[in-house]
Amino acid sequence: xxxxxxxxxxxxxxxxxxxxxxxxxxxxxxxxxxxxxxxxxxxxxxxxxxxxxxxxxxxxxxxxxxxxxxxxxxxxxxxxxxxxxxxxxxxxxxxxxxxxxxxxxxxxxxxxxxxxxxxxxxxxxxxxxxxxxxxxxxxxxxxxxxxxxxxxxxxxxxxxxxxxxxxxxxxxxxxxxxxxxxxxxxxxxxxxxxxxxxxxxxxxxxx
Amino acid sequence: xxxxxxxxxxxxxxxxxxxxxxxxxxxxxxxxxxxxxxxxxxxxxxxxxxxxxxxxxxxxxxxxxxxxxxxxxxxxxxxxxxxxxxxxxxxxxxxxxxxxxxxxxxxxxxxxxxxxxxxxxxxxxxxxxxxxxxxxxxxxxxxxxxxxxxxxxxxxxxxxxxxxxxxxxxxxxxxxxxxxxxxxxxxxxxxxxxxxxxxxxxxxxxx
Numbered sequence: 001x002x003x004x005x006x007x008x009x010x011x012x013x014x015x016x017x018x019x020x021x022x023x024x025x026x027x028x029x030x031x032x033x034x035x036x037x038x039x040x041x042x043x044x045x046x047x048x049x050x051x052x053x054x055x056x057x058x059x060x061x062x063x064x065x066x067x068x069x070x071x072x073x074x075x076x077x078x079x080x081x082x083x084x085x086x087x088x089x090x091x092x093x094x095x096x097x098x099x100x101x102x103x104x105x106x107x108x109x110x111x112x113x114x115x116x117x118x119x120x121x122x123x124x125x126x127x128x129x130x131x132x133x134x135x136x137x138x139x140x141x142x143x144x145x146x147x148x149x150x151x152x153x154x155x156x157x158x159x160x161x162x163x164x165x166x167x168x169x170x171x172x173x174x175x176x177x178x179x180x181x182x183x184x185x186x187x188x189x190x191x192x193x194x195x196x197x198x199x200x201x202x203x204x205x206x207x
Numbered sequence: 208x209x210x211x212x213x214x215x216x217x218x219x220x221x222x223x224x225x226x227x228x229x230x231x232x233x234x235x236x237x238x239x240x241x242x243x244x245x246x247x248x249x250x251x252x253x254x255x256x257x258x259x260x261x262x263x264x265x266x267x268x269x270x271x272x273x274x275x276x277x278x279x280x281x282x283x284x285x286x287x288x289x290x291x292x293x294x295x296x297x298x299x300x301x302x303x304x305x306x307x308x309x310x311x312x313x314x315x316x317x318x319x320x321x322x323x324x325x326x327x328x329x330x331x332x333x334x335x336x337x338x339x340x341x342x343x344x345x346x347x348x349x350x351x352x353x354x355x356x357x358x359x360x361x362x363x364x365x366x367x368x369x370x371x372x373x374x375x376x377x378x379x380x381x382x383x384x385x386x387x388x389x390x391x392x393x394x395x396x397x398x399x400x401x402x403x404x405x406x407x408x409x410x411x412x413x414x
Binding site: 123125126127128129155158159161162164165166167168169178179181182183184185186187189190191194195197198201202 | 330332333335336362365366368369371372373374375376385386388389390391392393394396397398401402404405408409
């Protein structure tokens, strides 16, 4: 939302297969004033991916220089490629009153919490591990061993969910999107965020 | 919401004329699983008021005995009559998983906070003092001096709003009801409230 007040930073994590990407996409579609924090990555663009839309693509050399310069709120190395969330982009959007959605892993969320303590952290849970396993199988991408590994990783990540402010159980995608929407609206009404409004109300604009 | 988890206690306050009663009524109509914390009062029923629906009507003697026995989460004396929120009713509903809405003044809210720290406190604000004054005048109930007094009381109350978790600006009633709804939904997703769900997910119901 473009307002006088600072925007909110929503940090979303989930185990693989919990439906995070679908939820985030639907949520962003409903809220064209919420900006997606586009990751910077060193991996090559895949078919159909656009620079500046899906990712900011960059070289490893540039990425590592950015790391050195503290350019990232968080970054991670996955399969020998780097992924990071630009500190400047996020903080500028927030300062200008836009809400921002960042989609990061549990370690990334923890790094962001240290740098932006007032960020709002949301963990998306599958309704059960059984459903999660089924979803991973339905993708048809992974072999049995990989699925077992993903499930074990999922458990480790879910154990970190207590560090988040909210958990959303993704039983039905649309309901999960609605909950995310409610979290945004509720946090916009947080008293601490509205001190300016209250001060204005109490005296300055009352002639 | 009737669930395994404990219900939420929503505590709502507002200055006279901010639209609290209308918002609460609309909100309760939309959420038949949220129970209204019916006040106990010593004043006589007015035309159309039903015992056990609008208020629990009682004698001063009984009321004061209840006060002595710690029966109230909060109580207040207004124009020589007493009003109180039953501790037993509220805690029993919450224990049974119902959400409860209590409509109390700023002092009542502060008493409830001490007894039920996890209660969620919401302050409803008028869009401006000018609008508040107009609304009080439109009621046509009060003379000029009374309206001046109400406005001065409103300012005192609004100064207490920083003690609340959320503030809702009642510009349009339906939007204000939606925000209240979002606050309820978001708080149901609070991580602390969902520790049981997460534990179950992680192991116990996964065969």
